[in-house]
Amino acid sequence: MKAWATQKATRAARIEAGSRYARGKAVAAADLPRFLDAVLRPGDRVCLEGDNQKQADLLATALADVDPAKIHDLHMVQSGVVLPAHLDIFEKGIARRLDYSYSGPQAARIARMLFSGQIELGAVHTYLELFARYFVDLTPNVALIAAVSADVAGNLYTGPNTEDTPTIVEATSFKGGLVIAQVKEIVDQVPRVDIPGDQVHFVVEAGKPFYVEPLFTRDPAAITETQILTAMLAIKGLYAPYGVRRLNHGIGFNTAAIELLLPTYGETLGLKGKVCTHWALNPHPTLIPAIEAGWVEQIHCFGSEVGMEDYIAARSDIFFTGLDGSLRSNRAFCQTAGLYACDMFIGSTLQIDLAGHSSTVTASRMAGFGGAPNMGSDPRGRRHSSEPWLKAGAEADPDTHPHLRRGRKLVVQIGETFGDQNVPLFVERLEALTLAEKLDLDLAPVMIYGDDVTHIVTEEGIANLLLCRDRDEREQAIRGIAGYTDIGRGRDRKMVERLRERGVIRRPEDLGIDPLDADRRLLAARSIKDLMLASGGLYRPPSRFRNW
Amino acid sequence: MSVISALRNETTSWYEASARQRIDALVDRGSLTEFVGPAARETSPHLAIFGLPTQLDDGIVVGEAALDGRAVLVAAQEGRFMGGAFGEVHGAKLVGLLRAARATRRDVLICFDTGGVRLQEANAGELAIAEIIRALVLARLAGVQVVGLIGGRAGCYGGGGLIAACCSTLIVTEQGRISVTGPEVIETNKGVEEFDSKDRAFVWRTMGGKHRYLIGGADRLVADSAAAFRAAAIGALSSPTVLDAGTLDAEQARLERRLARFGTAEDATEIWSALGIDPVDDLPALDESSFLARAGGKRESADGAR
Numbered sequence: 001m002k003a004w005a006t007q008k009a010t011r012a013a014r015i016e017a018g019s020r021y022a023r024g025k026a027v028a029a030a031d032l033p034r035f036l037d038a039v040l041r042p043g044d045r046v047c048l049e050g051d052n053q054k055q056a057d058l059l060a061t062a063l064a065d066v067d068p069a070k071i072h073d074l075h076m077v078q079s080g081v082v083l084p085a086h087l088d089i090f091e092k093g094i095a096r097r098l099d100y101s102y103s104g105p106q107a108a109r110i111a112r113m114l115f116s117g118q119i120e121l122g123a124v125h126t127y128l129e130l131f132a133r134y135f136v137d138l139t140p141n142v143a144l145i146a147a148v149s150a151d152v153a154g155n156l157y158t159g160p161n162t163e164d165t166p167t168i169v170e171a172t173s174f175k176g177g178l179v180i181a182q183v184k185e186i187v188d189q190v191p192r193v194d195i196p197g198d199q200v201h202f203v204v205e206a207g208k209p210f211y212v213e214p215l216f217t218r219d220p221a222a223i224t225e226t227q228i229l230t231a232m233l234a235i236k237g238l239y240a241p242y243g244v245r246r247l248n249h250g251i252g253f254n255t256a257a258i259e260l261l262l263p264t265y266g267e268t269l270g271l272k273g274k275v276c277t278h279w280a281l282n283p284h285p286t287l288i289p290a291i292e293a294g295w296v297e298q299i300h301c302f303g304s305e306v307g308m309e310d311y312i313a314a315r316s317d318i319f320f321t322g323l324d325g326s327l328r329s330n331r332a333f334c335q336t337a338g339l340y341a342c343d344m345f346i347g348s349t350l351q352i353d354l355a356g357h358s359s360t361v362t363a364s365r366m367a368g369f370g371g372a373p374n375m376g377s378d379p380r381g382r383r384h385s386s387e388p389w390l391k392a393g394a395e396a397d398p399d400t401h402p403h404l405r406r407g408r409k410l411v412v413q414i415g416e417t418f419g420d421q422n423v424p425l426f427v428e429r430l431e432a433l434t435l436a437e438k439l440d441l442d443l444a445p446v447m448i449y450g451d452d453v454t455h456i457v458t459e460e461g462i463a464n465l466l467l468c469r470d471r472d473e474r475e476q477a478i479r480g481i482a483g484y485t486d487i488g489r490g491r492d493r494k495m496v497e498r499l500r501e502r503g504v505i506r507r508p509e510d511l512g513i514d515p516l517d518a519d520r521r522l523l524a525a526r527s528i529k530d531l532m533l534a535s536g537g538l539y540r541p542p543s544r545f546r547n548w
Numbered sequence: 549m550s551v552i553s554a555l556r557n558e559t560t561s562w563y564e565a566s567a568r569q570r571i572d573a574l575v576d577r578g579s580l581t582e583f584v585g586p587a588a589r590e591t592s593p594h595l596a597i598f599g600l601p602t603q604l605d606d607g608i609v610v611g612e613a614a615l616d617g618r619a620v621l622v623a624a625q626e627g628r629f630m631g632g633a634f635g636e637v638h639g640a641k642l643v644g645l646l647r648a649a650r651a652t653r654r655d656v657l658i659c660f661d662t663g664g665v666r667l668q669e670a671n672a673g674e675l676a677i678a679e680i681i682r683a684l685v686l687a688r689l690a691g692v693q694v695v696g697l698i699g700g701r702a703g704c705y706g707g708g709g710l711i712a713a714c715c716s717t718l719i720v721t722e723q724g725r726i727s728v729t730g731p732e733v734i735e736t737n738k739g740v741e742e743f744d745s746k747d748r749a750f751v752w753r754t755m756g757g758k759h760r761y762l763i764g765g766a767d768r769l770v771a772d773s774a775a776a777f778r779a780a781a782i783g784a785l786s787s788p789t790v791l792d793a794g795t796l797d798a799e800q801a802r803l804e805r806r807l808a809r810f811g812t813a814e815d816a817t818e819i820w821s822a823l824g825i826d827p828v829d830d831l832p833a834l835d836e837s838s839f840l841a842r843a844g845g846k847r848e849s850a851d852g853a854r
Contacts, residue, residue, distance in 0.1 A: 520564060526561065526564060527563075532833070533835075537833065543747050543748050543749035543750065544746055544747070544748055545748065546748045546749045546752060546832075547723050547748060547752055547756075548722050548723065548749075548752050548756065548758075548832045548833070
C-alpha cells in the first residue's frame with residue numbers, strides 16, 4: 001500500500017536525529033556542525049533566510065562548515081545571496097543548485113561562479129515569485145531562519161525585521177519541513193509572538209543579533225543638484241497632475257531627493273494631503289521630515305531600517321507596530337501591497353535601452369531583482385480604480401470605452417543622463433543581453449520591461465511613454481530626454497520637437513521649473529544629523545553615516 | 549524673488565558652501581578684492597601631465613577684504629577641487645598672502661578645507677607647506693594674527709594640519725576635522741584594529757571639532773553657519789595672542805601634562821571623562837550650545853600655540 005505521510009515521517013526522523021544535540025528545542029551554537037550533519041540530507045531543498053536586509057548569519061556560517069562528504073547537492077532556495085558564506089556553500093560542494101532573487105554585494109562573485117559552472121542556476125526571481133514558488137514547486141525541506149529571541153516552546157520574536165520569516169516558515173513547517181531558528185537569546189517570555197512555537201522545531205542561541213544591512217539609508221549630504229532637479233520635475237510633472245497618493249519609492253538618491261523636497265518644494269505647490277499619503281516602503285530616514293510635517297498617513301514596510309526603531313515605535317499612527325511597540329514588517333505582504341495597492345513605482349536604474357527596458361545587471365555583475373519588478377510592473381489582475389490609475393489608462397488607450405478600459409500603474413524610471421562615474425544611463429543594447437548569452441539563459445535579466453514603464457525622468461525632462469503611439473515615437477521620446485549621451489545625440493530633432501508640442505516630452509521650462517532653482521538649500525534635511533534632529537533625536541543613525 | 553528662494557534656509561552652511569561662498573559670507577559684503585584670481589589663469593603646471601583637469605584659481609581664493617570694518621587678508625581653499633590639496637600655485641598664493649600680511653601688518657583669515665599635499669605635485673606641495681609655515685610664523689612674530697577656520701568637507705589634514713597648528717586662533721565646527729594623517733592612511737598602515745576608518749563616529753570623536761576643542765586643539769567651537777564663523781573671527785581678532793619663547797614653553801609644558809594625563813586613554817570618551825565631563829556618551833549628539841554648557845568650562849586651553 002502506498003505510504004501517504006512520508007514527509008511527516010522524514011521530519012520525525014530529522015527531529016529525533018537533531019534532538020541528540022538539543023535540550024528540548026535548544027541547540028548550543030558549539031554543537032551546530034554536528035547538529036546540521038544530523039538533520040540535513042544530501043539533495044535537500046534548503047531555505048537559508050537572508051534578503052537585502054536581515055541575515056541568518058550564524059546558520060549560514062555553520063552550513064558552510066558542514067562536511068561536503070556527508071552533506072552535498074543541496075538545492076538552495078532563498079531571497080538573498082548576500083553573505084560570503086552563501087557562496088562558500090557552493091564553492092565547497094555542499095550545495096549545487098540555486099533559486100534566488102537578490103545578490104547585491106555578491107553580484108560579481110555570483111556571476112563568476114555562474115560562468116565557471118560552480119552554481120547550477122534554477123532562476124533569478126522577484127521576491128513575490130520566489131515566495132509563490134515556495135508554495136508550489138520549491139517548498140523547502142529545511143528552513144534556517146533568524147529571529148531576535150525565542151522562548152523554550154520555540155515561540156519567536158523577530159522584532160522590527162520580520163521580513164521573509166513568516167512566509168518561509170508557513171511553506172516549510174506546514175509541508176513536512178524542518179524549521180531551525182537562530183536567535184540572539186532564549187528568554188522566559190518573548191515580547192510578542194511573530195512565529196508560533198509549534199511551527200519551529202529547533203532554536204540556536206547565537207549570543208548576538210542577526211546581521212542587518214542599513215540598505216535604505218541615503219545620506220542627504222550626497223544628493224546633487226541635478227538629482228534635485230529630477231526630483232522637482234517628478235513632483236511637479238507627475239505627482240501633482242496624476243494626484244499620486246499611494247506609492248513606493250526605490251532606494252536611489254533621486255527618490256531620496258523627492259522625499260526631502262516634499263515639505264519644502266511640495267509645500268509651495270500646495271500638494272500636502274494630495275500626494276504621497278500612503279506608502280508601501282521601508283522606513284527611509286529621508287522620509288522623516290515629510291512625516292514630521294504631516295504629509296504621510298500610513299506606511300507598510302518590507303523590513304525595517306537600522307537606527308529607525310525608536311522613531312517607528314514613537315510614530316505608531318504611521319507604522320504597523322506590535323504589542324511590544326516595535327515595527328511589524330512583512331516582505332510578502334508589502335510586496336503584494338506594492339504590486340496591487342500602489343498607483344506608482346518610481347526608482348533609479350543603471351541602464352535603459354531604446355525600448356525602455358531597464359536593467360541593473362552589467363556583463364560582470366549579476367545583482368538579481370529583489371522586489372523592484374513586483375512594484376515596477378502593471379498588475380493585469382487589478383480591478384479597483386483610482387484617479388491616477390484611470391488617468392494613465394486613458395492616456396495609453398484613449399479610444400476604448402472608459403468602462404472597458406484598463407487603468408495603468410505609473411511606473412517611472414528616474415535618473416541623470418550620466419550616472420555614477422559619468423556612465424551614460426541610456427544604451428543601445430543592455431549588458432543584460434550579453435550576460436544572458438554568456439550564461440545561455442532563456443531570459444535576459446531585465447529589471448523593468450519597457451511595456452511596463454510609463455515615464456522616464458532625467459534632468460532634461462519627462463518622457464511620457466503612455467502617449468507614444470508606436471515604436472518610433474517611443475524611441476524618440478527616450479532619445480529626447482537622453483541629453484548629451486550618444487543616444488540623446490542620435491535623436492531626430494524635428495520629431496522630438498513634435499513630441500514636445502504634444503506633451504510627450506516636457507522640459508523643465510515647459511513645467512515652469514527654472515533649473516537654477518535646483519539648490520541643495522531646498523532639501524528639508526541636508527545631512528544625516530539634520531534627519532536625526534528632525535526626528536527629535538529618535539532616529540539613531542549607524543556610525544558609518546555619521547560625521548559627528 | 550521666486551517662491552523657491554523665499555523658502556530657502558537663509559543660514560549659509562559652511563560645510564556645504566564653496567570657497568567663494570564662504571569668503572562672501574565671512575567678510576563685509578562686497579569688500580573682497582581678489583589677488584591672482586581666475587582671470588590671471590595661474591593654473592597648475594603639473595596636473596595636465598596626469599590628464600587631470602585644472603582650475604583657473606588652482607583651488608584657492610586669496611585677497612584683501614574688510615571684516616567688521618577692519619582691513620584683513622583672506623584665503624579660502626576649495627575642498628571640491630582636488631580635495632583642497634596644496635600644489636605649487638595653490639601654495640605660492642598662500643605664501644604670498646602671508647608675506648604681504650607681515651609687510652603690511654594686516655591680520656589673516658585662512659579658511660582651510662584640505663586633505664594635504666597633492667600627490668601629483670608632491671615636491672612642490674611639500675616645499676609650499678614649509679614656505680607657508682615659515683611665512684606664517686614670521687608674520688606672527690611681527691604681531692600679525694592668523695586665524696584658521698575649519699568646517700569643510702575635507703577637514704584639515706596633512707600639511708594643512710601642520711599649518712593650522714601654527715595659527716594664532718583656530719575656529720572649528722563639529723564637522724570640521726583636524727589631523728595630520730587621515731583615517732584611511734592610518735588604517736592602511738596600522739590595520740583596522742588600530743583605526744577603523746569606516747567607523748565614522750570613531751573618526752569624528754578622535755579628529756572632529758568637538759574633541760579638538762576639548763583638548764585645546766582648537767580655540768572656538770561654532771555652529772555650522774557662515775554667520776557663526778564671522779562672529780567668531782571678529783571675536784578672535786579682538787583678543788590677540790602672542791607668539792614668543794614664553795608661549796612655546798607654556799605649550800611644551802601643557803603637552804607634557806596632556807601626555808601624562810591622557811596617554812593611556814584608548815578612546816576619546818575616556819579623555820572626556822578624565823576632563824570631568826559627565827555624561828560623555830551623548831556628547832557627540834549635542835548641539836553646540838548644549839555641548840558648550842556641559843563641556844565648555846572643562847576643556848583644556850591652548851594659549852596661542854597647539
